[in-house]
Amino acid sequence: MTPPVRIAQLSCGPEYSGVQQEIYIAAKEVNGEIFYPDVALKDVLRDFDIFGLDVRSPDLKLAIARAKALVEGRVDADAVFIATCFRCAEGAIVRNELRHYIHENSKLPVVSYSFTERTTSGTLLTRMEALTTIARRRALLAREAQQGITLGLDSGSATTKAVVMKDNKIIGTGWQPTIEVLKSAQDVISHALEEADIKRNEVQAVGTTGYGRFLVGKEINADLIQEELTVNSKGAVFLADRQHGPATVIDIGGMDNKAISVMDGIPGTFTMGGICAGASGRFLEMTSKRLGVEITELGPLAMKGFAGRVPMNSYCIVFGTQSLVNALATGSTREDVAAAACHSVAEQVFEQQLQEVDIKEPVLMVGGTSLIEGLVFAMGELLQTKIVVPPYSQYIGAVGSALLASGFIRDD
């Protein structure tokens, strides 16, 4: 059995919130092993002083000293998990600064998380899986070109996507809303194979990602079953032809959003959020329904409007919809409302998630929502940069899976 990936935990509060067990379970599930970097009191005093962030909580001082021990190589680790209590300002400052410090000064993959007593191992699983993948599968993630004939499937919460790739090119695609996970998967696979004019038995390797990756992966006998953080990063830099150097990948999904800071195609730090649907693709779907347009028409509609004219804060999907209805009732134009909805989603992703990763250009937007040009425009305005939307961006997970799966093609 492969030795477990050693994940250093830097934290304040999980034991007292009753969620340490959940962290252990999530790590164990992906063959990770949580440990606490060993430091002595003299290290704590010295390193806390040198680091220069004068916090009061002793456990945060300890976390700072442990982070320094990792960066300076006094303690070995494969990955780092930083966790502090949700709503603790002091904890949030330390969490952010340590994430930044480790990312800048070491090659260790880092994920940071703020928990409540309701945090479960399920919520942490994808993050832990990404951490262990980055640590364990660097060779696989280094792959820059697709070879042979491979199939990638992304079983997302809102939509299911498939692509067939051959010799580094996409030759078939399939897309449909996720209804029954397995049936939707079979349908999009058939569509993609048909379009590619390839028979199922000609496919040399298969990869799955997304919420339904385990279920579908088992059913279709996938060679690679992988969470969407690493897969999407890979897919994004491949499609945008930015495989070398830094990049930032933003994926506003149906249920949660990902912001990933990438270096040479490998995620360094990332966040995944999904506390509220108000900051997700789901809200835009509801907006287009209320405005009586197809989701594909929402983007162009928003481009004709001006977000500033409609007050909207979709922190919660219910309140967001309420502002939308109010705005329409008080005479706002559909264009302005569409623009405001896009701005609101972009702003929340910006406020809640993009603060937790280091934004470096190019900024790549991927996933189905990247086709809503109003949303891309709003994000570009907030980040003050030109956002790159690569071709096939809605198939990002499927492309990443097909690309990585080619590493599993056997020579025989």
Next chain:
Amino acid sequence: MAKVFIYPSTSLILSDLVARYGHTPLSSAVAIRERIQTAGFESPPLQITPEEPKKGLKWAAVEVPSGVRGRMALYGPMIGECEAAIIINDADLAFGCMGCARTNELITFLVRQKDIPKLDLYYPKNEEEGVKFVAAIKRFLTGLGEGK
């Protein structure tokens, strides 16, 4: 014997001196032991389950971080039952159960609200201060008499 709340509640020095001079120290270890020795759902390492931060709502509102509320579930009852308290004011390096500054601020506030004998001190920094430190604690504890 009086029940004496000690701050930091993990202190070896205070725990020892309170017991040495005939009283009962109320410390973190006793609260943790209670949990370790009670059957329920598995929640390592401290057997503090997600229910504890909810119990902590008695001392801190829901917008207070879960770690503060979970810790208050340990300390709240102790503060309730203590009959005296010794507080070291420069205990900046007590970790774990005393590792959260916000909880510690709330604990010392609640203890100070109570109408009980209290002794406020600093850690001694030399032998001379050591003598004054021990003498003050001895006088304080002797003065508590037999307690309730």
Next chain:
Amino acid sequence: MTDYKPALVGSVTKYVVVESFDVTPADLAARAYEISKGAMIKETCFGLVINGKEDEVDRIIAELRKIDPDHIFIKDRGFPPGDSRRCRANLGGARPGYHGMEYEMTVIPYVSHGLEVLKNNDGTRIAAPENPLMRRILDISRLKKIIDTEEP
């Protein structure tokens, strides 16, 4: 959720910490083994961890204190000796509480000195230590007043 079945219910665990030039943890352990009637005794770098019925643990501790009363310190512990949830070998690093104890060990020699002095002294005539609650920053106008009233 898995059921949790506690072990050693009804027992107590105490740390016995020795900070002395004359007595080592091994000396304490030898004495503890000698007088123990079934308590679990574990020697560590700073002293002992003793687990057993409360009366038994208290009896052993009372005996151990006699060896070097001013340099032996006792406190409760939540976990029994060697518990994997607190063991450094499993956690990768020391449990957080260890660092707190590491800090107090730097102060303990002063406390020991205090105990030695107080052994034959009821302490009533020893000056009070600085009261943290009385420490006030001198008001600037008051400082000016003091300077002004100073005779040349």
